[in-house]
Amino acid sequence: MFKPLLVLAFASTFFSVQAATVFGEPVDKTAVMPVAQLLTKPQSYLQQVVTIEGTVDAVCSKQGCWMKFTADGGPAAFRxxxxDGDMVFPLSAKGKTAYATGLVTLWPQGEDKADGYQLVPTAVEIAD
Known part of the structure; x- marks a missing residue:
């Protein structure tokens, strides 16, 4: 009696492991940098392709067209x-670890604010 229960418990644990959710191409994890590193000097990565890792802090609730990554729950976020429609990020990604490969570009803020920086991804992987 004990052996079948043990097998059942192991099988349910094994099959409940979720695979990562991937958008676009596969993420290039050969040179992953923490988003905190990118946040320190984003201008030095302008127009370069990078792969970042961070925690999803926010997701566009209308069309899923943007996400913000934070570093270990820090106050600063990278967009x-x-x-619209190229990739649709789920609201359930919030709080999960994610990886993204893409081009760092300027993010125009308007006349009253300094421009920011953003990543235009070609590949995104949401883990957990």
């Missing part, structure tokens, strides 16, 4: 933005 990922795709063209």
């Amino acid at each position: 990922l933005k795709v063209r």
Whole structure:
């Protein structure tokens, strides 16, 4: 009696492991940098393709067209933005670890604010 229960418990644990959710191409994890490193000097990565890792802090609630990554719950966030419909990020990604490969670009803020920086991803992987 004990052996079948043990097998059942192991099987349910094994099959309940969720795979990562991938958008676009596979993420290039050969040179992953923490988003905190990118946040310190984003201008030095302008127009470069990078792969970042962070925690999803926010997701666009209307079309899922952007996410914000934070470093270990820090106050600063780095935005990922795709063209509407290219990738649709789920609201359930909030709080999860994610990886993104893409081009660092300027993010125009308007006349009253300094421009920011954002990642235009070609590949995103939401883990956990």
